[in-house]
Amino acid sequence: MKVFRKGRLAPPANMYLHLIRNWFIGIFLIVAALSAGMLGYHVFEGMSWVDSFLNASMILSGMGPAATLTTSSGKLFAGTYALFSGLAFIAIVVIMLSPVIHRFFRKIHMESGTSRDQ
Numbered sequence: 871m872k873v874f875r876k877g878r879l880a881p882p883a884n885m886y887l888h889l890i891r892n893w894f895i896g897i898f899l900i901v902a903a904l905s906a907g908m909l910g911y912h913v914f915e916g917m918s919w920v921d922s923f924l925n926a927s928m929i930l931s932g933m934g935p936a937a938t939l940t941t942s943s944g945k946l947f948a949g950t951y952a953l954f955s956g957l958a959f960i961a962i963v964v965i966m967l968s969p970v971i972h973r974f975f976r977k978i979h980m981e982s983g984t985s986r987d988q
Contacts (some may be wrong), residue, residue, distance in 0.1 A: 879973065879976060879977060879980070880973075885969050885970070885973050888969035889969045889970065892965055892966050892967075892968055892969055893966050895965055895966075896962045896963075896965050896966035899958070899961075899962050899965070900930070900962055903930055903954070903955065903958050903962075904923070904926050904927060904930055906926075906951075907922070907925070907926025907927075907929060907930060907951050907955070908922040908923050908926045909922075910922075910926075910947045910951055911925050911926055911944070911947070911948075914941065914943045914944045914946075914947040915939055915940070915941055915943075915944035915947070915948075916941075916944075917937065921936075921937060924936045924937070925937055925948075926951070929948070929951055929952050929955050930955045930958070930959060931959070932955070932956070932959060935948060
């Protein structure tokens, strides 16, 4: 459903609803990525759940592994998970902040006078 506002910004309450929705989506994606990392470290490296959580959260946040890996399958998983985490972190941050970014660019576009719906 498209809402035409004739050159006006959406009310702030609308942006806050979108922001809250996107934060929940972002938190869900972080939990999913962290769970996948924990499961991988637990299965491939045989770590305890606490150590798996520590390693997965360190990799997902970009800090690097906390423990030395000993198995080849664990090392392959860690490399794959690190590549995934680098992209996932950036994508999740963008998803969480997209309503603010969209409002900022919409405001700039309207102030420039090139908006089509004025």
